Amino acid sequence: MKTDLWLMTLIWALPLGVSLAVRGRMLDRAVRPAAILTSAVVVLLSLWAFVRDGAEHAFARSEAVWAPVVLGIRYHVGIDGLSAVLLPVSAGLILGVLIAAPRRVMTSVLIRQMLLTESLLLGVLVSLDLSILLLFWIASLLPLFGELRARGERGGARMMGILGVASSLPLIGFVLLLGVLRAKSGAAVQTPYDLIALAQRQIDDPLPSWLGGLVMVGALVRMGCFPFHFWIVPLSERGSAPLVLTAFATPLGLFLMTRVMMPLFPDLFMQAMPLLLPLGLLTATYGAVLAMAQYDLRRMLGYFWISQQGFLLAGIASMNAPGVSGALIHAIGTVVVRTGLALLIGAIYARTGTCDVRKLGGLVRTAPRMATGFLLLGVAAVGTPGTLGFVSEDLIVQGLLDHHSIAAVMVLVTTALNGILLFLAFQRVFLGDRVGHSSTEHSFPDLLPRERWVAVAMFGLLLAGGLVPAPLLAVRTSVVDALHDIEKPGLHEASGEAGHAPSTAAQAP
Amino acid sequence: MISSQAIWHFAAFAPGWPALGALLIGALALFQNRPREHVVVAIAHLALWLSFGSVCAGTVLWLSQGRQPVDLRLLDIYRSGDYALELRLYFDLASVVVSMVSAVLILATSRFAQRYLHREPGFVRFFVLMLTFAVGVLLLVLGGSYDLLLAGWEIVGWTSVLLVGFFQERQGPVRAALRVLVTYRLCDIGLLVGAVALHGWLHSSAYQDIFEHVAGSHGGATASFVGLCLLFAAMGKSAQIPVGGWLPRAMEGPTASSAVFYGGLSVHMGVYLLIRSAPVLEQAPLARFGVLVIGAVTAVMAALSGQVSADAKSGLAYATISQVGLMFVECALGLPKLALLHLAAHSLLRYYQFLRTPSTLQDALARRRADGGAGPVAVEVVAGTETSSFQRFLYRLAIERFAIESVLDRWVARPMLAVARSLGRREDALVGWLMGHSPVAKEVRHED
Numbered sequence: 023m024k025t026d027l028w029l030m031t032l033i034w035a036l037p038l039g040v041s042l043a044v045r046g047r048m049l050d051r052a053v054r055p056a057a058i059l060t061s062a063v064v065v066l067l068s069l070w071a072f073v074r075d076g077a078e079h080a081f082a083r084s085e086a087v088w089a090p091v092v093l094g095i096r097y098h099v100g101i102d103g104l105s106a107v108l109l110p111v112s113a114g115l116i117l118g119v120l121i122a123a124p125r126r127v128m129t130s131v132l133i134r135q136m137l138l139t140e141s142l143l144l145g146v147l148v149s150l151d152l153s154i155l156l157l158f159w160i161a162s163l164l165p166l167f168g169e170l171r172a173r174g175e176r177g178g179a180r181m182m183g184i185l186g187v188a189s190s191l192p193l194i195g196f197v198l199l200l201g202v203l204r205a206k207s208g209a210a211v212q213t214p215y216d217l218i219a220l221a222q223r224q225i226d227d228p229l230p231s232w233l234g235g236l237v238m239v240g241a242l243v244r245m246g247c248f249p250f251h252f253w254i255v256p257l258s259e260r261g262s263a264p265l266v267l268t269a270f271a272t273p274l275g276l277f278l279m280t281r282v283m284m285p286l287f288p289d290l291f292m293q294a295m296p297l298l299l300p301l302g303l304l305t306a307t308y309g310a311v312l313a314m315a316q317y318d319l320r321r322m323l324g325y326f327w328i329s330q331q332g333f334l335l336a337g338i339a340s341m342n343a344p345g346v347s348g349a350l351i352h353a354i355g356t357v358v359v360r361t362g363l364a365l366l367i368g369a370i371y372a373r374t375g376t377c378d379v380r381k382l383g384g385l386v387r388t389a390p391r392m393a394t395g396f397l398l399l400g401v402a403a404v405g406t407p408g409t410l411g412f413v414s415e416d417l418i419v420q421g422l423l424d425h426h427s428i429a430a431v432m433v434l435v436t437t438a439l440n441g442i443l444l445f446l447a448f449q450r451v452f453l454g455d456r457v458g459h460s461s462t463e464h465s466f467p468d469l470l471p472r473e474r475w476v477a478v479a480m481f482g483l484l485l486a487g488g489l490v491p492a493p494l495l496a497v498r499t500s501v502v503d504a505l506h507d508i509e510k511p512g513l514h515e516a517s518g519e520a521g522h523a524p525s526t527a528a529q530a531p
Numbered sequence: 532m533i534s535s536q537a538i539w540h541f542a543a544f545a546p547g548w549p550a551l552g553a554l555l556i557g558a559l560a561l562f563q564n565r566p567r568e569h570v571v572v573a574i575a576h577l578a579l580w581l582s583f584g585s586v587c588a589g590t591v592l593w594l595s596q597g598r599q600p601v602d603l604r605l606l607d608i609y610r611s612g613d614y615a616l617e618l619r620l621y622f623d624l625a626s627v628v629v630s631m632v633s634a635v636l637i638l639a640t641s642r643f644a645q646r647y648l649h650r651e652p653g654f655v656r657f658f659v660l661m662l663t664f665a666v667g668v669l670l671l672v673l674g675g676s677y678d679l680l681l682a683g684w685e686i687v688g689w690t691s692v693l694l695v696g697f698f699q700e701r702q703g704p705v706r707a708a709l710r711v712l713v714t715y716r717l718c719d720i721g722l723l724v725g726a727v728a729l730h731g732w733l734h735s736s737a738y739q740d741i742f743e744h745v746a747g748s749h750g751g752a753t754a755s756f757v758g759l760c761l762l763f764a765a766m767g768k769s770a771q772i773p774v775g776g777w778l779p780r781a782m783e784g785p786t787a788s789s790a791v792f793y794g795g796l797s798v799h800m801g802v803y804l805l806i807r808s809a810p811v812l813e814q815a816p817l818a819r820f821g822v823l824v825i826g827a828v829t830a831v832m833a834a835l836s837g838q839v840s841a842d843a844k845s846g847l848a849y850a851t852i853s854q855v856g857l858m859f860v861e862c863a864l865g866l867p868k869l870a871l872l873h874l875a876a877h878s879l880l881r882y883y884q885f886l887r888t889p890s891t892l893q894d895a896l897a898r899r900r901a902d903g904g905a906g907p908v909a910v911e912v913v914a915g916t917e918t919s920s921f922q923r924f925l926y927r928l929a930i931e932r933f934a935i936e937s938v939l940d941r942w943v944a945r946p947m948l949a950v951a952r953s954l955g956r957r958e959d960a961l962v963g964w965l966m967g968h969s970p971v972a973k974e975v976r977h978e979d
Contacts (some may be wrong), residue, residue: 181962384700386700397693406689407670408686417609417611420614421732427727427728431724434720434723434727438720447710453696453699478561491612492609
């Protein structure tokens with residue numbers, strides 16, 4: 023049996039196994055240590071996979087040729103430069119949440135749900151069969167939905183349901199129609215959903231563009247781009263923070279775009295660019311402006327998150343190497359910043375019972391380390407030199423510069439607004455006079471060691487990525503290389519390669 | 532024998548030493564609640580002396596090599612496709628002079644603050660911020676491209692904001708810090724857009740390439756646009772009208788930082804940007820006219836406001852703004868070398884004056900004693916004296932700081948917030964409808 027296959031399988035199956043195994047009242051106390059240990063092992067396995075396969079296309083090494091084919095579906099997993107980075111980052115963030123989240127809210131049920139969600143998210147990242155990817159995709163939303171329902175949070179559960187339907191229905195339609203079309207095409211394809219087989223298909227065997235439109239809608243909903251952003255703020259506010267952070271610890275919308283849409287529907291991508299770019303800019307500006315008007319830190323962070331999704335879309339829509347590289351890196355930076363800030367906001371909520379900035383103030387007196395952590399993460403979030411955000415935003419702007427200079431300017435304006443927003447939040451919560459819950463001297467303890475070290479690790483990651491970004495860019499080269507064919511409009515039409523996929527998968531041995 | 536290449540590399544590390552120092556002190560603060568003051572000071576001094584040594588090495592080498600501009604390309608920080616962010620430094624008259632002044636003033640500030648801030652709760656924070664500021668200034672001044680200038684510019688901005696709000700338990704400094712931040716962030720857009728437009732025009736952001744190509748190009752409207760963008764950025768950093776209201780408020784910070792930031796260095800960085808961009812401004816008569824008008828108007832208005840300031844620090848702040856306005860005029864008239872001389876001399880003078888402000892009363896009494904004066908200070912009665920209506924009008928305008936801030940608040944900040952709140956209400960209504968208007972449920976808590 024191939025090592026890579028075992029490795030990929032273990033990465034997603036281990037958290038699933040532990041979440042199912044650690045049950046019963048007797049084991050309640052052991053759940054959290056077991057979950058932390060499991061997550062740590064998954065991080066190590068992901069790092070091993072990153073080192074082994076991150077710089078090359080190792081899909082064939084992990085192909086389970088022996089696996090049975092049922093209804094055209096076959097178990098096929100693997101990673102490339104795209105998923106190799108996301109695996110350890112996502113696993114690491116979930117580990118951070120498990121360590122740093124307030125113990126009072128970490129019930130054994132919640133921890134099991136977190137492990138289950140982790141397993142399903144990582145499953146999406148390693149899947150190379152579209153139908154299996156879809157199964158993981160849909161299932162990854164279910165634990166959060168179940169938690170909201172169990173807690174009687176009907177509004178949140180309803181919103182989660184809307185998100186699930188809106189992001190999954192187009193993909194279900196896509197997979198079903200793809201199966202039908204592949205069966206009708208006459209090509210004797212045994213595995214119609216296999217991403218590598220799809221990418222390597224003959225050039226006279228195109229996929230219709232409208233089919234890709236379904237993938238695009240699913241991805242845009244999951245990203246939370248305007249006008250599909252409606253779910254982000256309510257879930258940030260109403261969901262149990264550790265589980266919400268786990269469920270969205272991976273930028274799955276962007277992943278779907280780069281894993282499925284860009285390689286399989288390059289022409290659609292070219293056609294949709296005039297729509298995607300303004301949509302990205304609108305999302306970025308809308309999120310930034312609305313965030314300014316919020317008093318609740320969780321809602322503010324939710325709108326900030328929406329704004330960042332706009333940056334990702336604008337970078338991807340630039341359709342050139344710097345822009346796409348920038349978007350892929352920004353996705354990582356954003357998710358790290360959001361998780362870090364959300365953990366700090368969670369710590370404030372656990373200590374005061376409120377996230378309303380009007381009821382907070384002067385916390386720096388008793389919690390200087392928390393204030394420093396909030397400030398550093400906030401500064402890193404808005405493209406300050408020396409952090410990963412600077413690299414990604416610079417690349418996105420450079421990507422937009424030549425053909426969309428107005429868009430580049432809008433990105434810069436939005437970045438400025440986001441900077442003001444985060445400092446304003448910092449000022450209201452940590453500086454100035456003590457008010458409300460922070461008015462007594464010893465009522466607000468500083469970060470606990472476990473919280474502090476998680477915040478340090480997150481900022482360290484952003485700092486290291488900002489000071490030495492070359493390795494991160496290098497592993498993403500494979501994804502960006504796939505753009506070279508897309509960048510030349512008309513090439514496909516001229517050569518009749520309408521459905522040819524210049525993907526990373528196409529280069530697999 | 533040490534090769535000149537090795538010395539250049541040592542010189543290029545000028546911004547690197549304070550960065551290492553800041554990281555080291557930051558790491559210490561992570562492990563200890565309050566690192567010992569003498570350890571912090573030792574690290575800061577070592578870093579700043581090494582940085583000063585690097586700047587001196589670069590200066591000596593530049594002088595010995597015929598005082599021609601040196602474009603030092605070190606490495607690609609990152610590369611993607613055809614684009615690369617290069618680490619390249621540029622040594623010429625402007626960068627050598629300003630970097631020397633900066634290194635000296637920051638070193639002097641470090642010595643001053645060692646005693647001035649002794650046992651202050653923010654002692655460690657001050658030194659970390661000052662070292663970070665040194666990184667920003669040296670990167671801004673020595674960087675060989677607008678990309679690096681921008682990086683340094685941002686770092687200088689953030690550290691300035693945090694030092695204005697140094698006394699973080701008081702509302703005044705914190706509000707002042709927010710105002711500085713808003714001004715900086717909005718005006719920085721000018722630099723960002725200018726750099727973007729410059730790149731689109733000349734396909735490079737490196738000074739060497741730009742200076743080579745700009746002379747022969749007919750920029751026309753593009754050159755004017757770039758020039759106006761750079762002017763906007765310079766206005767923010769150098770506190771020119773109408774965005775200069777932040778400088779007198781910035782005096783809320785500790786004296787040491789007021790001296791080095793707002794008397795000495797930070798406020799002059801806008802002038803440095805104009806000096807650095809002189810070849811671009813030569814191609815943009817409209818932008819030069821804009822620089823002239825802004826500089827001249829600011830010089831007059833700040834001088835008037837300075838006359839009616841009731842405290843020494845604010846008076847000095849307005850005097851600084853006024854002089855910087857004159858530097859803008861010099862840049863507009865095509866006299867960058869004069870502006871550079873003015874900048875260096877003014878930095879040193881103001882730095883000293885700001886450091887002396889806490890002793891203003893003592894100095895005044897000492898002067899009176901030296902003059903043989905004694906007894907209480909005479910108060911000049913102005914009421915009832917003959918003043919023209921124009922003088923009264925000017926006095927009113929000056930004391931209200933020409934009402935610029937209230938206009939900006941009323942016509943820019945408030946409408947923007949109103950739009951945001953209105954959009955927020957509509958969004959909440961839509962989301963509430965989607966969720967069936969159900970209330971927020973309580974979080975489950977672990978009972979142990």
